[in-house]
Amino acid sequence: MRRFPALDGLRAVAAVIVVVSHFAGPKWTWLSGWVGVYIFFVLSGFLITTLLLREQSTRGGISLKSFYLRRVFRILPPYLVILGFIVLFCWLRGEFHSREFPTALPYYLTFFNEFLPEANPTGPDNFFSGSWTLGIEEKFYLFWPALMVVVGVAAVKRRIAVAVTALAAMVLLVPFTGGWVMDYSLTLLYESTVHYAILLIGALLAILMHNERSFALIAPFTHPFAAVPIVTAFVALHVNMTDLWASTRNNLWLLLGYAVLVAFLLITLVSRGPVRWLLSTAPMRFVGDRSYSLYLIQGVAHFIVVLTIPRFAVNGTATAVVVVVVSLLMADLVYRWFEQPAIALGRKIIANGRQRAEQSRPTPSAEPAPVPVG
Secondary structure (H helix, E strand, O other), X not given: XXXXXXXXXXXXXXXXXXXXXXXXXHHHHHHOHHHHHHHHHHHHHHHHHHHHHHHHHHHOOOOHHHHHHXXXXXXXXXXXXXXXXXXXXXXXXXXXOOOOHHHHHHHXXXXXXXXXXXXXXXXXXXXXXXXXXXXXXXXXXXXXXXXXXHHOOOXXXXXXXXXXXXXXXXXXXXXXXXXXEEEOOOEEXXXXXXXXXXXXXXXXXXXXXXXXXXXXXXXXXXXXXXXXXXXXXXXXXXXXXXXXXXXXXXXXXXXXXXXHHHHHHHHHHOOOOHHHHHHOOHHHHHHHHOXXXXXXXXXXXXXXXXXXXXXXXXXXXXXXXXXXXXXXXHHHHHHHHHHHHHXXXXXXXHHHHHHHHHHHOOOOOOOOOOOXXX
């Protein structure tokens, strides 16, 4: 498959439940929107690794230059446009300093968002603090492809060994790494290495699914009937995650277990079945394509909604619905005017570079060179 349309739908679901969890109030805590970011992490690890492995299979190697160019043109334009809009918006309102931008901007611009010092327990109130996930993903995008190139990815056993070793290292480091606190409706403690472990779970799944021999282990889960217990288990765990997280006193193994179940869910979504069909529908793909900008712009969209209609200052179902709609409209503009043109430009630059490289290669002679005698 050139594209996994159902994964766009899953991305749409993850983005929407994150927004709803922020603005729908306590009645919607069962939705466990805060774990939507972990769906993004598993998806990212899976898709990026699949892209790298396919390049290695079709071209005989991985071009880090092309990979990094694709990431730059995919991530930076909407990120910088939305950040710039928020900064300008706050500056015009005279809130540049009160919303902690002098401190926050160096972290946002260098993708060290998750290390931003917090002046209050809920994080900087500048509409962009939720971008900490981009800091995690950008560092993964920087090091994981380079690691695959350095150790070599030709042999499937080596690929699996690299992924398993990296995953084990992240899990073993969890007890020794510091965390940070972020407040939704309850205080949640995150450990930095867990995020990378979750990304690597997606990467390991991609490696297993890319090779015929290892795919044989996964093949039974691609049957349409297998989707029934997998989807049921995922939904059951997801809607209870908030209560389980609190009752287990923020047990990080719960997050890892959730990520493994998301990985099994991905198997069903790249296989034929009704769940894949549902998440591949045009409305789901529409939201999924814009989920990146939707996620980043939700805070300022909420602020604009409240400025326009003050009654939505109180979080509730109606507030969440309106914020989702406004966020999607704003994200659509970013997608059409900046995201898509930037992706097209990046592809053009990569294609031109490859063309120049091919033209610079010496053309083989039509006749063999004469053998020197004497």
